[in-house]
Amino acid sequence: MTLRSDERPTGLRWWRRVGWRHVVGLLAAAFALFPVLYIVSASFNPLGTVAASGLIPERLSLENFSRLLGGEKGPFVVWLMNSLLVASLVACGQVLCSALAAYAFSRFRFRGRRGGLLALLFAQMFPQFLAAVALFMMVARFGEVFPAIGLNTLLGYGLVLMGGALGQVWVLKGFFDSIPRELDEAATLDGASHWQTFIGIILPLVSPALAVAALLSFIGVIGDFLLASIFLTDDSVKTVAVGLYGIILGDKSTNLGVFSAGCVLLTVPIVILFLWLQRFIVGGLTAGTGK
Numbered sequence: 001m002t003l004r005s006d007e008r009p010t011g012l013r014w015w016r017r018v019g020w021r022h023v024v025g026l027l028a029a030a031f032a033l034f035p036v037l038y039i040v041s042a043s044f045n046p047l048g049t050v051a052a053s054g055l056i057p058e059r060l061s062l063e064n065f066s067r068l069l070g071g072e073k074g075p076f077v078v079w080l081m082n083s084l085l086v087a088s089l090v091a092c093g094q095v096l097c098s099a100l101a102a103y104a105f106s107r108f109r110f111r112g113r114r115g116g117l118l119a120l121l122f123a124q125m126f127p128q129f130l131a132a133v134a135l136f137m138m139v140a141r142f143g144e145v146f147p148a149i150g151l152n153t154l155l156g157y158g159l160v161l162m163g164g165a166l167g168q169v170w171v172l173k174g175f176f177d178s179i180p181r182e183l184d185e186a187a188t189l190d191g192a193s194h195w196q197t198f199i200g201i202i203l204p205l206v207s208p209a210l211a212v213a214a215l216l217s218f219i220g221v222i223g224d225f226l227l228a229s230i231f232l233t234d235d236s237v238k239t240v241a242v243g244l245y246g247i248i249l250g251d252k253s254t255n256l257g258v259f260s261a262g263c264v265l266l267t268v269p270i271v272i273l274f275l276w277l278q279r280f281i282v283g284g285l286t287a288g289t290g291k
Contacts, residue, residue, distance in 0.1 A: 043260035064261040073258050079243035083222050086154055090161045091217040095210055098168035103198050106176035120169055129226050135160050157231045161221055168213040175209040211277040240266050
């Protein structure tokens with residue numbers, strides 16, 4: 001409903017109804033953007049110190065980026081490749097496992113279905129870091145038998161992260177429940193199996209949910225620090241989060257510029273992934289409407 005010009009609140013009435021919301025929104029945006037602007041400014045500040053950093057640098061330079069990519073503070077390119085590899089594989093694995101489980105919980109009726117959903121919800125209430133000691137001992141024992149999945153290996157670290165492979169079940173199940181069951185019945189009458197129905201009909205309709213789940217999983221893995229710092233200690237297998245922490249830990253004052261440059265570079269693949277997944281989100285919504 002659009003108000004006419006003579007019906008719109010003005011003065012004190014406008015402030016009470018609308019004006020204060022603009023102020024709150026601007027304060028929230030400033031609170032959220034301040035650390036981002038500070039990091040971006042520090043990355044282009046050639047001095048690279050805490051005392052000389054501010055929202056507006058006095059001089060712009062790419063010196064911090066050149067020092068970082070040149071390996072002066074460590075093999076940043078190797079860390080970035082490790083992070084991208086682990087995050088991509090784990091995100092794909094988590095989305096696939098969550099989609100399969102969500103489809104089963106949504107379409108099938110079996111004993112223990114409700115209990116399984118509640119168990120997944122209950123397990124998600126506890127952070128994975130609580131099991132860090134048990135996971136460390138387990139991976140260390142596995143490494144004695146199979147060194148490829150032991151400590152200081154990307155495969156072992158990836159398997160640890162796959163422990164949360166069903167973390168997106170509840171989100172995806174809601175999307176599966178919104179798809180009419182008549183589509184499954186029609187596919188069954190045409191001779192399609194459950195797998196063919198899942199791959200050919202259901203997945204294209206829930207592509208927006210899969211894209212969001214993949215993006216959230218990718219961001220969560222690439223930004224993980226606690227578990228990565230426990231299982232990855234060698235420079236050759238470190239992720240970006242662990243490597244950058246080592247840089248800033250060495251000298252918090254003079255390494256701020258290099259640390260900020262690494263944070264800025266880390267956001268590039270995330271932004272690219274988001275822009276790439278946008279077409280799947282839009283295409284999935286369009287396909288769902290057509291169906």
